[in-house]
Amino acid sequence: MSQVILHHYQLSPYSEKTRLAMGLKKVAWSSVDIPIWTPRPKLTPMTGGYRRTPIAQVGAEFYCDSLHIFQLLEQLGGAGRLYPPGQESLAKAIGWWFEKGSFFNAVSVAMGGMEGVPQELIDERLPLFGVNIDPEVLRPERAKYLQRVDAHLQWIDDLLSDGRNFLLGAEPSAADLSVYHPLWFVRQNGGDEVNELVNRSTVIDAWYGRVAAIGHGDFTELTADQAIDAARESDPSEPVEWSREAENVGLHRGDKVTVTPDDYGNPVYGTLIAWAENRVVLRHEDPSVGKVNLHFPRVGFDVALAA
Helix, strand or coil: CCCEEEEECCCHHHHHEEEEEEHCCCCCCCCCCCCCCCCCCCHHHHEEEEEEEEEEEEEEEECCCCHHHHHHHHHHHCCCCCCCCCCCCHHHHHHHHHHHHHHHHHHHHHHHCCCCCCHHHHHHHHHHCCCCHHHHHHHHHHHHHHHHHHHHHHHHHHHCCCCCCCCECCCCCHHHHHHHHHHHHHHCCCCCHHHHHCCCCHHHHHHHHHHCCCCCEEEECHHHHHHHHHHEEEEEEECCCCCHHHHHHHCCCCCCEEEEEEECCEEEEEEEEEEECCEEEEEEECCEECCCEEEEEECCCCEEEEE
């Protein structure tokens, strides 16, 4: 298998989650830095305009959403385990709970403490998030967002209070990375005033340090043009998985469809070529890269016939 290429930017919380997963798995990877906001003229032709970050690439295969990237990394083997035996569903459930319950609240707390946020970023995210991330708008609402974050962190505090090193036991897992990254965004960007307000229990602080120490593993820098070359010079796979479940909702192999995040984000168009219990795959084509496959997790995304 070709090396994993990660399209990301440093400020992205979900990118930090994925970078730590690379470190945990000790996977050698290539880093392509992308613009924080659109347009992304090098990335868009490869991914059909999918706007969320990060995206992992292996040749002509593109893995959208960190949940599905984690599945890819687990299949690659490596040193650590993102999903310990017998605990995969629990790790996913903890991550789903904390990200859905805390991500936007944590971002709102952090950005309410930031200065100099570019207006271009504020304007670009508004239709994507449906939330105004202007610090001047968020700052007066800090108390609301802060109490929401702290309420969930109290459950984390309780879970760690028995002396365990990580959420599922002695070793780190996907659950730790999913809980860590919203808190990382607050601590990296919220400023001293905000950091003093967010739950700073001794057990959470110690756990946070252990997760941070995982690091990002061994990576090399790659240009966007090199990533395009890697896609163009590779042939996409021809997945054969197909579930009758797709037909139960009126979808068939070869249909033109949209895949859209069920919380925030934009639809991506393509040809439906695979439907399995944990993923759907679209075939996308663009003159600059040829044919590629776009992989999405089943959870968190809606598939529908394209108009």
